[in-house]
Amino acid sequence: MRTVAVLSLKGGVGKTTVALGLASAALDRGLRTLVVDLDPQCNATAALDPPPTRGTLADVLASPRRSVLNAAITRSGWGEGVDVLVGSEDTESLNDPAPGSRRLGRLAAGLTELHRLIDHGQLPYRLVLLDCPPSLGRLTRSALVAADGALLVTEPALFAVSGVQRASEAVEAERAEHNARLRSLGVVVNRVKPRSKEHEFRVAELRQTFGELVLEPALPDRVAVQQAQGACAPVHRLRSPGARELAGAFDTLLANTTGTSP
Ligand SMILES: Nc1ncnc2c1ncn2[C@@H]1O[C@H](COP(=O)(O)OP(=O)(O)O)[C@@H](O)[C@H]1O
Numbered sequence: 001m002r003t004v005a006v007l008s009l010k011g012g013v014g015k016t017t018v019a020l021g022l023a024s025a026a027l028d029r030g031l032r033t034l035v036v037d038l039d040p041q042c043n044a045t046a047a048l049d050p051p052p053t054r055g056t057l058a059d060v061l062a063s064p065r066r067s068v069l070n071a072a073i074t075r076s077g078w079g080e081g082v083d084v085l086v087g088s089e090d091t092e093s094l095n096d097p098a099p100g101s102r103r104l105g106r107l108a109a110g111l112t113e114l115h116r117l118i119d120h121g122q123l124p125y126r127l128v129l130l131d132c133p134p135s136l137g138r139l140t141r142s143a144l145v146a147a148d149g150a151l152l153v154t155e156p157a158l159f160a161v162s163g164v165q166r167a168s169e170a171v172e173a174e175r176a177e178h179n180a181r182l183r184s185l186g187v188v189v190n191r192v193k194p195r196s197k198e199h200e201f202r203v204a205e206l207r208q209t210f211g212e213l214v215l216e217p218a219l220p221d222r223v224a225v226q227q228a229q230g231a232c233a234p235v236h237r238l239r240s241p242g243a244r245e246l247a248g249a250f251d252t253l254l255a256n257t258t259g260t261s262p
C-alpha cells in the first residue's frame with residue numbers, strides 16, 4: 001500500500017488534477033484507491049461526485065476513530081474502485097491555527113489511523129492519494145506526516161525552480177522531524193503547452209536543477225482536464241485525443257510513483 005501526498009507551493013498548479021488523474025489510472029488498472037480531500041475548497045470531492053455522507057474530514061479531525069473515518073469515506077461517483085474521504089470547508093481554520101492547536105495534531109492522528117486500518121486489512125485500499133490544500137501550510141505538513149511518498153506539482157513558469165526547491169525543503173523537514181518513511185517521488189510538470197518556447201525553457205531549467213527528480217512525462221495543457229472534471233468522470237473514460245494523451249501520461253506517472261509497471 002502506498003500513501004502519496006500531492007502538494008505544491010501554491011494553488012492552481014494542478015494538485016487536484018494530478019490526484020484525480022492518478023485515481024483514474026488506478027481505477028483503470030483495478031488498484032483500489034482512496035482519495036483524501038484535504039483542501040477546504042473540496043474540488044476533488046466535487047469532481048468525484050460522492051453521495052452525501054454522515055461525516056467529513058472535519059469530523060475525523062475532531063475524533064480520529066475508525067467509526068468516524070468510516071462515516072466520512074464513501075464510494076465515489078466514478079464507480080467501485082475509487083472511494084473518497086470527503087473534504088470540508090471547516091478545515092480552512094486549520095491552515096493557520098493558533099500555536100499548539102490540538103486539532104491539527106488530530107489530522108495527523110486521523111491519517112495515521114487510516115494507515116493502520118489499511119495495514120491491518122480492515123480497509124481495502126492499495127493506494128491512498130492525499131490531495132493537499134494550496135499552500136505548504138500546516139494542513140499539508142500534517143499530510144506529510146502520514147504519507148510515504150510526496151509528489152510535487154509545478155507549472156513550467158517563472159519561479160518554478162524556487163517553488164519546487166521550497167516544497168522539497170518542506171518534505172525534507174517533515175522527513176527529518178516526523179516521518180522517516182517519507183520519500184520524494186519527484187516533480188510533475190503540469191500544463192505544458194507543446195509549442196511554447198517559454199515552457200520548453202522552463203522544463204529544461206527544472207531538469208537541469210533537479211535532474212531525474214523531474215518526472216516523465218510532463219502533463220500537457222489539454223481541455224480534456226476541464227471536460228473530465230466538469231463531467232465528474234475519470235479522464236480515462238473520455239474518448240477525445242487529448243483525453244487519451246492525458247490518460248497515457250497518468251498511466252506512466254502511476255507506474256513511476258507506485259513502482260509498478262504500466
Ligand atoms: N493539464 C491541464 N490542462 C488543462 N487544464 C488544467 C490542467 N491542469 C489543471 N488544469 C486546470 O487548472 C485549474 C487548477 O487546477 P487544479 O488541479 O485544481 O489545481 P490545484 O489543485 O493545484 O489548486 C483547474 O481548473 C484545472 O481544470
Ligand SMILES: [Mg+2]
Pocket residue numbers: 015016017039043044131132
Ligand atoms: Mg486542488
